[in-house]
Amino acid sequence: MEENKKKVTLKDIAARTGLSVNTVSRVLNKKPYYTKEVEERVTTACRELGYIVDMNASGLRSGSTHTIAILFDDLINPFYSYTTDIISKRFEECGYNSIIFSNNGRSPYVDYDMIRRVVARKPDGILSFLEPAEDMVDFIKQTGIPFVIFGRDGSPYGMHGVDADEVYGGGLAAEHLLDCGYKNLAYIGSWHDVKVCLDRQKGFEEAIAARGAAVDPSHIVYIREKDFGSIIDTLVNDGVDGIFCFNDVIAFIVIEAMEQRGKRLGEDYGVVGYDNIQFMMRMPRLLTTVDVGCGDFAKAGADMMLHLLSGEEGELPSFRSAHRSVLVKGKSTKQ
Amino acid sequence: MEENKKKVTLKDIAARTGLSVNTVSRVLNKKPYYTKEVEERVTTACRELGYIVDMNASGLRSGSTHTIAILFDDLINPFYSYTTDIISKRFEECGYNSIIFSNNGRSPYVDYDMIRRVVARKPDGILSFLEPAEDMVDFIKQTGIPFVIFGRDGSPYGMHGVDADEVYGGGLAAEHLLDCGYKNLAYIGSWHDVKVCLDRQKGFEEAIAARGAAVDPSHIVYIREKDFGSIIDTLVNDGVDGIFCFNDVIAFIVIEAMEQRGKRLGEDYGVVGYDNIQFMMRMPRLLTTVDVGCGDFAKAGADMMLHLLSGEEGELPSFRSAHRSVLVKGKSTKQ
DNA sequence: CTGAAAGCGCTTACAG
DNA sequence: CTGAAAGCGCTTACAG
Numbered sequence: 257m258e259e260n261k262k263k264v265t266l267k268d269i270a271a272r273t274g275l276s277v278n279t280v281s282r283v284l285n286k287k288p289y290y291t292k293e294v295e296e297r298v299t300t301a302c303r304e305l306g307y308i309v310d311m312n313a314s315g316l317r318s319g320s321t322h323t324i325a326i327l328f329d330d331l332i333n334p335f336y337s338y339t340t341d342i343i344s345k346r347f348e349e350c351g352y353n354s355i356i357f358s359n360n361g362r363s364p365y366v367d368y369d370m371i372r373r374v375v376a377r378k379p380d381g382i383l384s385f386l387e388p389a390e391d392m393v394d395f396i397k398q399t400g401i402p403f404v405i406f407g408r409d410g411s412p413y414g415m416h417g418v419d420a421d422e423v424y425g426g427g428l429a430a431e432h433l434l435d436c437g438y439k440n441l442a443y444i445g446s447w448h449d450v451k452v453c454l455d456r457q458k459g460f461e462e463a464i465a466a467r468g469a470a471v472d473p474s475h476i477v478y479i480r481e482k483d484f485g486s487i488i489d490t491l492v493n494d495g496v497d498g499i500f501c502f503n504d505v506i507a508f509i510v511i512e513a514m515e516q517r518g519k520r521l522g523e524d525y526g527v528v529g530y531d532n533i534q535f536m537m538r539m540p541r542l543l544t545t546v547d548v549g550c551g552d553f554a555k556a557g558a559d560m561m562l563h564l565l566s567g568e569e570g571e572l573p574s575f576r577s578a579h580r581s582v583l584v585k586g587k588s589t590k591q
Numbered sequence: 592m593e594e595n596k597k598k599v600t601l602k603d604i605a606a607r608t609g610l611s612v613n614t615v616s617r618v619l620n621k622k623p624y625y626t627k628e629v630e631e632r633v634t635t636a637c638r639e640l641g642y643i644v645d646m647n648a649s650g651l652r653s654g655s656t657h658t659i660a661i662l663f664d665d666l667i668n669p670f671y672s673y674t675t676d677i678i679s680k681r682f683e684e685c686g687y688n689s690i691i692f693s694n695n696g697r698s699p700y701v702d703y704d705m706i707r708r709v710v711a712r713k714p715d716g717i718l719s720f721l722e723p724a725e726d727m728v729d730f731i732k733q734t735g736i737p738f739v740i741f742g743r744d745g746s747p748y749g750m751h752g753v754d755a756d757e758v759y760g761g762g763l764a765a766e767h768l769l770d771c772g773y774k775n776l777a778y779i780g781s782w783h784d785v786k787v788c789l790d791r792q793k794g795f796e797e798a799i800a801a802r803g804a805a806v807d808p809s810h811i812v813y814i815r816e817k818d819f820g821s822i823i824d825t826l827v828n829d830g831v832d833g834i835f836c837f838n839d840v841i842a843f844i845v846i847e848a849m850e851q852r853g854k855r856l857g858e859d860y861g862v863v864g865y866d867n868i869q870f871m872m873r874m875p876r877l878l879t880t881v882d883v884g885c886g887d888f889a890k891a892g893a894d895m896m897l898h899l900l901s902g903e904e905g906e907l908p909s910f911r912s913a914h915r916s917v918l919v920k921g922k923s924t925k926q
Numbered sequence: 927c928t929g930a931a932a933g934c935g936c937t938t939a940c941a942g
Numbered sequence: 943c944t945g946a947a948a949g950c951g952c953t954t955a956c957a958g
Binding site for chain 1: 927929
């Protein structure tokens with residue numbers, strides 16, 4: 257491999273064309289006022305020399321890096337990767353690159369360590385699957401960088417958010433389990449202090465109460481906070497036969513654990529998940545699950561960010577009030 | 592929201608401490624030669640003022656952006672998202688942020704449009720799930736940016752690559768299908784001109800030949816290049832009963848199409864996929880698939896990149912020669 | 927319509 | 943051990 261690392265800069269284009277860097281820059285950025293002839297000289301020289309703009313230098317001077325930071329736990333759960341895929345493509349179409357930050361699933365919050373790494377990149381915007389830690393809210397606002405919480409309600413923080421009606425989704429799960437004839441229900445959440453987790457739980461419990469039944473409080477558990485094996489043992493011993501899980505990945509983990517304990521899926525017990533990830537990878541419908549319509553959801557998230565960046569006035573329509581999640585029937589519940 | 596966007600720069604820290612920006616920078620970058628007392632003054636001022644370095648400015652001057660570009664078709668296939676997750680976390684641990692680029696699955700190659708967007712970001716390295724287009728190879732080399740092809744063989748391009756033994760994997764699939772008693776086999780690839788796709792095909796055909804059988808050439812098809820419905824119709828009409836798919840997502844699509852045509856999975860026909868994505872999201876083992884061990888694979892890819900960036904001499908051990916893929920039995924094949 | 931100068935926020939030589 | 947100056951590659955006012 258030869259060391260031919262000729263980085264071509266505006267100065268080279270200026271020299272080649274006999275113009276000033278200033279004029280070259282103006283042409284490339286399509287600022288008004290230059291002749292057709294100049295434009296051609298510049299574009300020709302750029303092609304011949306293989307000029308590629310340095311976005312970092314550009315961003316430093318102009319104050320806009322054309323970069324958007326995307327923050328999440330991890331990319332393993334397809335809910336994150338599928339929506340990140342759609343969102344980042346939408347950003348790309350509008351000239352923004354995406355820079356990704358993971359907190360390794362060690363917490364459901366954006367903490368100082370994370371936000372510092374993000375801000376160091378001077379992104380034009382931040383789209384986060386994680387809620388900000390309580391003591392980070394003011395800090396984030398002071399950076400002046402538009403911050404969109406995706407998949408979670410932003411209003412408690414006075415921030416922009418794009419979220420779905422999680423209470424409604426939890427209700428769908430409850431009604432379906434009851435319709436199937438399961439009597440002894442449980443909810444397996446992720447974190448006890450995350451609103452989206454509690455909202456699904458709330459919808460679940462309310463729908464059950466509306467039918468005159470109730471969930472035993474000891475059957476409301478949070479998988480990230482307890483020993484998983486003992487959670488399952490308790491549910492099995494207590495004769496739980498209908499389980500609503502915070503998301504599909506948790507549902508699959510539960511199904512595996514139940515199978516190890518000799519329980520037959522659909523017959524001995526039913527499971528409802530959330531997100532419909534099997535649809536994303538074209539899998540057969542094994543799991544009954546609540547589907548928010550990730551494609552539209554992701555698009556709404558991207559559009560919220562792009563709307564804020566455009567500087568236009570006015571609010572965007574609320575995804576939550578305009579969309580209804582649906583229950584998708586799989587083999588993990590009866591009927 | 593108040594407009595309090597005070598961006599704190601080195602100049603502010605210098606003013607606060609009575610030192611020069613120069614000295615402040617030296618302390619923050621832990622360059623030799625400064626007193627304990629100066630160090631404390633600087634760190635205190637940084638904490639009080641909430642200083643966060645501007646990596647773009649830093650990169651412009653130093654020539655290193657501490658950014659790595661990751662290139663792929665899309666993030667929807669869990670093979671990409673799972674490995675990207677592991678790789679980007681490893682980069683992060685070593686002080687590199689990841690910036691992602693997708694080509695929307697419109698081609699299996701890195702073309703000029705894509706590489707231009709990448710180079711504009713001046714990444715320290717490029718890790719690509721896509722092979723470079725033939726006429727981009729020299730261009731990429733001339734940028735001087737370390738380029739690692741992940742999951743594909745780099746040697747045809749004279750580039751670094753981290754890949755697995757795909758021929759061996761294809762052989763595993765063939766032997767299993769034959770062991771199950773399937774007689775009339777087919778291969779459904781992705782692109783006819785991508786080496787990794789052809790290698791799996793090669794291993795598949797060779798293993799079948801070694802048993803004295805053969806695959807009908809019309810049963811070697813490429814899903815990205817033909818009408819899918821007619822592919823499946825042909826296979827069904829020809830009585831194909833054993834199908835090896837380039838990856839699990841394709842396998843699921845095939846299973847759905849076969850079910851629509853009244854074929855019973857495992858009994859009437861068997862399917863073997865590739866990647867073991869069901870393991871990644873903790874799903875039950877539906878699909879029989881070839882598992883390369885994505886965790887180690889991703890780690891090897893990240894380490895190759897980091898090794899190149901470290902500037903250390905010597906070659907890294909080859910993943911391909913050190914690792915063997917394994918066949919993971921699911922319900923999509925007999926026995 | 928085009929150019930010379932300044933400056934974005936850093937780090938890198940070079941002095942002292 | 944610390945500082946003044948220059949410069950990374952651009953874009954932004956400001957002149958002409």
